[in-house]
Each structure stands twice: as C-alpha cells, then as structure tokens.
Amino acid sequence: SGCSGTSADSEHLYSITHNIRLIEGGRYLKLPKVGVMRARQHKTIPDDWKLKSATVEHLKSGGYTATILFEYETQAPEPVRPVHIVGLDYASHGLYVSSDGEQADYPRFYRQMEPRLMREQRRLSHMVKGSGNWVKQKRRIAKLAAKVRNQRADFLHKTANRLAARYDCVGVEDLDMKDMSQSLALGKSTMDNGYGMFRTMLAYKLERQGKQLVTVDRFYPSSQLCSDCGYRNKDTKNLYIREWTCPDCGVWHDRDVNAATNIMHETRRLVQE
Structure with missing residues (x-):
C-alpha cells in the first residue's frame, strides 16, 4: 500500500x-x-x-x-481440469491478440507521456546541476515516470485478472523479451507494454485458482501454420503480411488471430500430454 x-x-x-x-x-x-x-x-x-x-x-x-x-494460513487450490483454453499471440503495440479474437488494446502509456517527458528533460538540461530548480525538475520528471509505471501496472493487473477469471488455462509464447527490447524498430513498444511483467502476473493469478499458464516453445511456427488444416506457409515469415489465404484449404486468416489459435491448439496438446 x-x-x-x-x-x-x-x-x-x-x-x-x-x-x-x-x-x-x-x-x-x-x-x-x-x-x-x-x-x-x-x-x-x-x-x-x-x-x-x-x-x-x-x-x-x-x-x-x-x-x-x-x-496467513492458506491451502493449495484443487487443480482445475482445463476445459476453457485460450492462446495469446504477442503484439508489440497492443500487448496480445487472443484465439477468441480479443485484442488487449494496451493504451501505450509511455508513448502518450513521451512528448511531455522529452519537454521536461530539455528544461532540465538547461538548469544548473544541483540547484534548487534542478532538484525540483528532477522530481517532476520522476513523478511523470512513476505515473506511467502505475498506469501500466494497473492495466496489466486488471487484464490478467480478467483472463484468469474467464479461462482454465492460458497459452503464451516463450519469447525473449530482453532481446526484443533491444530492437530498434520495436524496442520502445516492447518496454512500454510490460509483456514480461504481464506473464508473471498471469501465472500467479492462475495458480492461485488451481489453473495454469502454459508456455509454448519459441520455435513453434504459430504464424506459419494454417489453424484449420495445418498447412505451413513459409511466406508468412514476412511480418508485413497481416492476412493470408491458405493455399491448401482456402481459408482466410488474420495473421495474429491465426497465430493465437495455433498457440491454443499447441497448449491443449501439451496439457493433454
């Protein structure tokens, strides 16, 4: 508190x-x-x-x-038989897209605050280091950064609570978030959405209810497989392809929903094993 x-x-x-x-x-x-x-x-x-x-x-x-x-005294919850399973495909800008077609729509709090932070940082650079105004400006910048952290944590907690209440089992990809955060194109968005923190929250919130978070191998080709027939379309390695039609069965796919559906299928297989 x-x-x-x-x-x-x-x-x-x-x-x-x-x-x-x-x-x-x-x-x-x-x-x-x-x-x-x-x-x-x-x-x-x-x-x-x-x-x-x-x-x-x-x-x-x-x-x-x-x-x-x-x-306090606590008892381990009875394990829940996984019936309602969902897969989550990571989205750098929106946090995730689920196999049910739901988008997290993360508000990108840092991006919203970034212009103001840059403006305050410029003001700080023109002040005498160690002066009273410099100390006040440092505190002003720290308050803005703290606001972003609090907004992010609040959003992630509420989103994780909603998923933990709705599903018996959640499947996610085993992504290297540290490596992704160093990307020039997606680094800021990856640091902004706090996906690693979100996975940690989701894991313990599910565990408290006897449910589980399943991690799918990072090399599983979720974006390349047709979730209807299993055909592997290697052309979808290109991230700019956001939708495609399966050459084998003719089913149209939204890239993210299809990947999340494949993650859900793989999660169900791993749970059954």
Whole structure:
C-alpha cells in the first residue's frame, strides 16, 4: 500500500507488540518513530492476517511506499481440469491478440507521456546541476515516470485478472523479451507494454485458482501454420503480411488471430500430454 509521511530512503521495520498497524480499514498506517500517516491501501486485508513487518521506501518522485508483509494460513487450490483454453499471440503495440479474437488494446502509456517527458528533460538540461530548480525538475520528471509505471501496472493487473477469471488455462509464447527490447524498430513498444511483467502476473493469478499458464516453445511456427488444416506457409515469415489465404484449404486468416489459435491448439496438446 502507498502512503505519505517521513522516513529514510529505505527502512525495514519489524512489528513488535503491534507497533505497526493499519487503522480505520487501511486509511491510516501507524509506524514506530513516525506515528500515524494517511495511506492508500491497494487491496482489502482480511482480519485474520497477521502483520509481520513493513519496508518503507522514499521514492524519487517525493512520495513514500510501504510494502507490508503479512502471515496467513492458506491451502493449495484443487487443480482445475482445463476445459476453457485460450492462446495469446504477442503484439508489440497492443500487448496480445487472443484465439477468441480479443485484442488487449494496451493504451501505450509511455508513448502518450513521451512528448511531455522529452519537454521536461530539455528544461532540465538547461538548469544548473544541483540547484534548487534542478532538484525540483528532477522530481517532476520522476513523478511523470512513476505515473506511467502505475498506469501500466494497473492495466496489466486488471487484464490478467480478467483472463484468469474467464479461462482454465492460458497459452503464451516463450519469447525473449530482453532481446526484443533491444530492437530498434520495436524496442520502445516492447518496454512500454510490460509483456514480461504481464506473464508473471498471469501465472500467479492462475495458480492461485488451481489453473495454469502454459508456455509454448519459441520455435513453434504459430504464424506459419494454417489453424484449420495445418498447412505451413513459409511466406508468412514476412511480418508485413497481416492476412493470408491458405493455399491448401482456402481459408482466410488474420495473421495474429491465426497465430493465437495455433498457440491454443499447441497448449491443449501439451496439457493433454
């Protein structure tokens, strides 16, 4: 949960005799030596959870974040028999396209903020390093960057929650996101959409419900195979081909939906094995 107050840049505090407490349903956080501070709690904490410790961090943007550790009893969920399976084909601009034809439509938060960030960076470059105005400008830029991170995380959490609630099993490609982020053409979009973070979120949200995330081998030719008859069209290696008709069975394909459907088929095969 996020909070505001006064603390060191990063300090770990242990809960002794309830000296760390959430008050009034999480509206306030009590910390030793600091006192009671207003807090913004990101999720509801059940009454039977035992608060163990808190780590308070002073952010570059000027705010404070308290990461709180709780202890509680849990049981492993019963495994869900995968009936409703979906495949996700990675899309650098929109995050993914699913085998059901759904597009994530990621809003590209960094791209939206980029002109403003560049403008503020130019202002910073004209200031005297270490001056009061320079420090204020650095904090202003940090706040804009933090806003982008928060918007991205919020969107990815909600999208992952929706998929985890709707499907028993989700299939994704085993992509090297670090390598893709270094691409001159797609690097910024890859860093912007946070697909690696999204896969991590999706994996643990599914696992909590007894469901699973299946990773398909990165060399599986999902974009080249006809999802209807299995014909392999090597011409589709060209990324500029966004739709094609199978020479063998005559079925028309949207490139991304076809790839996602093939990922779904391969996921079903791997699960059955």
